[in-house]
Structure formats: C-alpha cells, structure tokens
Amino acid sequence: MAGSKPKLLSLDAFAKTVEDAKVKTASGGIITLVCVLVVLLLIRNEYSEYTSVVNRPELVVDRDVNRKLDINIDITFPNLPCDLVTLDILDVSGDTQADVLKSGFEKYRLIPSSNEEVLDNAPVLRNDLSLEDIARNPNKEGGGFCGSCYGALPQGDNEYCCNDCETVRLAYAERMWAFYDGANIEQCENEGYVTRLNQRIEQKEGCRIKGTAQINRVSGNMHFAPGYAKTSPGRHIHDLSLYEKHFDKFNFDHVINHLSFGLDPVKEDPNHQSTHPLDGYRLILNDKSRVISYYLKVVATRFEFLSGLAMETNQFSAIPHHRPYRGGKDEDHRHTMHAKGGIPGVFFHFDISPMKIINKEQYAKTWSGFVLGVVSSIAGVLTVGAVLDRSVWAAEKAIKSKKDI
Structure with a gap:
C-alpha cells in the first residue's frame, strides 16, 4: 500500500494549495459576486429552456389518401344574389359534384337596405336524383296533370312531366338552353320564383355561403359560378344567361371569411396559431367578367401534444390570380396577354400533397441536457472568473511594484 501512494498522487488533477498561501483581494470579491450573478442567470435560462415546449416537425408519407377530405368554406359575395350562385366540385379522377350548395x-x-343577414329558406330540389327520376311521370297510364317542359324533354307519350319551376330549370340546363329568370314559364310564375328573383336583383342583394363539402384527396377544383351547370365529356358549362342579361349588375367580388381543410385546430384550441392564409382575404375588382382563381397546395398535418392527444388537420398555401375571361392584354403589364376562355366565378384549384407533416410537442431539453447545461455554465463562468482574477491580480502587483520604485 505504501508503494502505491506516489502513483495515486501523480494522478491527482485537483492539486491543493495551503490556506496560508492564499491571498484574498477586494477585486477578487467583486469578480466572485459577478460570477455568482452570471451563474444564476444562466441557470435560470437553462431551466426556462428545459420547461419550454417546442414543435418538432417530421415529414412522412400520407397513408390516408383514400379517405375523403373535408373542405370548410365561409365566403361572402356582396354583389350576387343567392339564387344566382352554384357550387361545383370537379377532380382529376373524373368525379363531379354538381350544385353542392343543396x-x-x-x-x-x-340585404343592403337593412344591413341584415337573413337565412335563405327558398325551397331547393333534392340533388341526389337524376333529371329522369325527377321528371318521370308516375301516372303515365292514368292521366292526371303533367306540366309542360317547353320542349326540353320529350312529352309525346307523357313519359316526362315538369310540374314545378325547378324541374323546368334543370331540364333547360340539361339541354344547355338559356333560362334567364324563368319569365313566361307558367310553373315559375305560379310559384312566385320570377317575382322573388327580380325583387332580390332590384334590391342588389348579396349572399354569404357557409358549409362543408367532401373532396377526394387528388387534384381538382371547387368553384362558385352563376347559373345551373351541365357536365358532359370534356366540358363543364354554366348557364350565364341571367348573369349577362344585366350588364350593370353582378360580379364576383368577395370576402373569404374562412377556408380550411379538415379539422380546424383554432376552433379546438384558440391559442393555436392559425394555418389558414386566406381567412379575411378581400378581393374587390368591380368587374363582372373576371375569372378569379386561387391555387392551393394542401399538406396533411398531424399535431401530437404532450398530453398524449393528437389532432389531424391540414395546412395549405395559396396563390391568388384573376383575369378577364374574354382574354386580351393586361392593363398593368403591357407585355402580358391573357388567355381567352372560362367562365366568370371564383375557382379554388387544390393540389393535395402525398406527404404528411407530423408536429410533435416536446420539451426543448431533456433532464440530462438540463444538468449538463447547468454544469457547463458553472464551470465556464468559474474558469473565466479565475483567468480574470489572475489578470487583475497580476496588474495590481505590477502597478504596486512601479510605485515602490
């Protein structure tokens, strides 16, 4: 044992000094106090970082591509009556959802005169039936009333009947005939449709639309346009007769009060940062011949919280663009020529990403990281303090020796 002591002594990295050899100075006391304050400040910062929560994103392949995606819309058209607006959804898979507003x-x-918002309770037709189902005469053999379709459907053998205004309007849309306001059509006149529509037009009513639709997780578009729509192979046409009849009325100026895909995390947690860039977006052009487009890139997003709960939603970016559907030169950019074609309306072109972002809530530091940070802070401050103290002590000795000379 006696022979092993020198070897252990040579390994001692913490050499001791004799108490009598230590010299204490006022400058050393000041440096010590400063070091203590700095250490306490650094420890507080380390603890604040240790208890703070951060989101760490992770990018993975979205495995829910076969599920439907909700699209939530709340939009205001101040210069367009509700009777004139239709909402259709088309996608690259070939699926078409016509007149989704029903x-x-x-x-x-x-209503501008009273500055009110009144729920439109005008009767609507079921949109889960085809025109043939709606107009087919159930009393073909037994006679009975059979309303005229005004040539839009064959009625020679009383197979089809148009007994209300909505059926006539739908029949006109199938034949791509101009319906205008339904004037001189007996069913529309008797139901008060013509009077109601013209009254709303004269009052310069607008329309606010709220609701949720479901779309496939593929590229496509959702659009608001005037008049009934007819979809045929390679074509999607709207009846613009009433919209273009009044050259000094109607346009698609609008305010997007809210647009989101899937669950809205802001509704679930008011403190959550909104990921909806179009909320509150206003576009006023005062031009009825505009095709207004929004190009949306949608990415599925999952939030995983420290509590163990999780929430599925979607984030998206948006690029707005508008042009006259009659084409021509751009007034603001003289070298730009707009394409001709399309219909007036508001189009939301969505492109669904196959990837998914997972945002995991985590503490900024682990317990071991916090301890290591505290130890490093103390050691660093003490090392700098020791160097500073030695420098001050050496300077004091040098100044004192010069004075003694």
Whole structure:
C-alpha cells in the first residue's frame, strides 16, 4: 500500500494549495459576486429552456389518401344574389359534384337596405336524383296533370312531366338552353320564383355561403359560378344567361371569411396559431367578367401534444390570380396577354400533397441536457472568473511594484 501512494498522487488533477498561501483581494470579491450573478442567470435560462415546449416537425408519407377530405368554406359575395350562385366540385379522377350548395350548406341573403343577414329558406330540389327520376311521370297510364317542359324533354307519350319551376330549370340546363329568370314559364310564375328573383336583383342583394363539402384527396377544383351547370365529356358549362342579361349588375367580388381543410385546430384550441392564409382575404375588382382563381397546395398535418392527444388537420398555401375571361392584354403589364376562355366565378384549384407533416410537442431539453447545461455554465463562468482574477491580480502587483520604485 505504501508503494502505491506516489502513483495515486501523480494522478491527482485537483492539486491543493495551503490556506496560508492564499491571498484574498477586494477585486477578487467583486469578480466572485459577478460570477455568482452570471451563474444564476444562466441557470435560470437553462431551466426556462428545459420547461419550454417546442414543435418538432417530421415529414412522412400520407397513408390516408383514400379517405375523403373535408373542405370548410365561409365566403361572402356582396354583389350576387343567392339564387344566382352554384357550387361545383370537379377532380382529376373524373368525379363531379354538381350544385353542392343543396347539400348541407347555409345561404344567407345580404340585404343592403337593412344591413341584415337573413337565412335563405327558398325551397331547393333534392340533388341526389337524376333529371329522369325527377321528371318521370308516375301516372303515365292514368292521366292526371303533367306540366309542360317547353320542349326540353320529350312529352309525346307523357313519359316526362315538369310540374314545378325547378324541374323546368334543370331540364333547360340539361339541354344547355338559356333560362334567364324563368319569365313566361307558367310553373315559375305560379310559384312566385320570377317575382322573388327580380325583387332580390332590384334590391342588389348579396349572399354569404357557409358549409362543408367532401373532396377526394387528388387534384381538382371547387368553384362558385352563376347559373345551373351541365357536365358532359370534356366540358363543364354554366348557364350565364341571367348573369349577362344585366350588364350593370353582378360580379364576383368577395370576402373569404374562412377556408380550411379538415379539422380546424383554432376552433379546438384558440391559442393555436392559425394555418389558414386566406381567412379575411378581400378581393374587390368591380368587374363582372373576371375569372378569379386561387391555387392551393394542401399538406396533411398531424399535431401530437404532450398530453398524449393528437389532432389531424391540414395546412395549405395559396396563390391568388384573376383575369378577364374574354382574354386580351393586361392593363398593368403591357407585355402580358391573357388567355381567352372560362367562365366568370371564383375557382379554388387544390393540389393535395402525398406527404404528411407530423408536429410533435416536446420539451426543448431533456433532464440530462438540463444538468449538463447547468454544469457547463458553472464551470465556464468559474474558469473565466479565475483567468480574470489572475489578470487583475497580476496588474495590481505590477502597478504596486512601479510605485515602490
């Protein structure tokens, strides 16, 4: 044992000094106090970082591509009556959802004279039936009333009947005939449709539309356009007769109150940062011949919280663009020529990403990281303090020796 002591002594990295050999100075006391304050400040910062929560994103392949995606819309058209607006959804898979406003959407009439929003309770036709189902005469053999379709459907053998205004309007749309306001059509006149529509036009009513639709997770577009639509192979046409009849009325100026895909995390947690860039977006052009487009890139997003709960939603970016559907030169950019074609309306072109972002809530530091940070802070400050103290002590000795000379 005696022979092993020198070897252990040579390995001692913490050499001791004799108490009598230590010299204490006022400058050393000041440096010590400063070091203590700095250490306490650094420890507080380390603890604040240790207890703070951060989101760490991770990019993975989205495995929910076969599920439907909700699209939530709340949009206001101040210069367009509710009777004139239709909403259709088309995608690259070939699926078409026509006149979606009849499926769970709420339409509010905006009355300028009283500055009110009134729920539009005008009767609507079921959109889960085809025109043939709606207009087919159930009493073909037994006679009975059979309303005229005005040539839009064959009625020679009483197979089809148009007994209400909506059926006539739908029949006109199937033949791509101009319907205008339904004037001189007996069913529309008797139901008060013509009077109601013209009254709303004269009052310069607007429309606010709220609701949720479901789309496939593929590229496509959702658009608001005037008049009934007819979809045929390679074509999607709207009846613009009433929209173009009044050259000094109607346009698609609008305010997007809200647009989101899937679950809205802001509704679930008011403190959550909004990921909806178009909320509150306003576009006023005062031009009825505009095709207004929004190009949306949608990415599925999952939030995983420290509590163990998780929430599925979607984030998206948006690029707005508008042009006259009659084409021609751009007034603001003289070297730009707009393409001719399309219809007036508001189009949301969505492109669904096959990737998914997972945002995981985590503490900024682990317990071991916090301890290591505290130890490093103390050691660093003490090392700098020791160097500073030695420098001050050496300077004091040098000054004192010069004075003694």
